[in-house]
Amino acid sequence: DAGVTQSPTHLIKTRGQQVTLRCSPKSGHDTVSWYQQALGQGPQFIFQYYEEEERQRGNFPDRFSGHQFPNYSSELNVNALLLGDSALYLCASSTGTPAGEQYFGPGTRLTVT
């Protein structure tokens, strides 16, 4: 049984560009959450998708958007990249219960130059 997978593993972009990161949840999971982990910090919650809709959102600007597909996979899009967007982006999947128990993927390392 594959766990949570993310692609790509590494990515280098230039300021102002746009990027799309992808996530496939663990089998049987229907909820996907995205986190940003800056170097030396804990993950910060970006948003959560359930039934193809954004259910909850953290304190991130509208440049960060997402999508969930009928097969529960998800994408994170970031527009107008800033240097400060350089981070490890983590995807986590879960089911409705037990509350909050999430399984994390290995992450995508985004570097903005």
Next chain:
Amino acid sequence: AQSVTQLDSQVPVFEEAPVELRCNYSSSVSVYLFWYVQYPNQGLQLLLKYLSGSTLVKGINGFEAEFNKSQTSFHLRKPSVHISDTAEYFCVFYNNNDMRFGAGTRLTVKP
């Protein structure tokens, strides 16, 4: 405001010594609490969780944590650490689809 605070950013210990990683939370409502571990260049892995019931929670790799409502704490402990326990540990708070991570504690186990 709801938050979680890890009181130590770095904890160095010798192999086979006991360790405690401290975590305090702030919330006016009932919460769920977790500890996750992040090994170098790997994803986050769940160590243990407190949802309800017994306040002493046992997890994987010999770790345990105690939920203390009066002190709003959820400290992580292990009686004897191994070199392989070297990693970043995150205390996590969850309430109503809001999952918040502490800043992390870097545990370094020395031979």
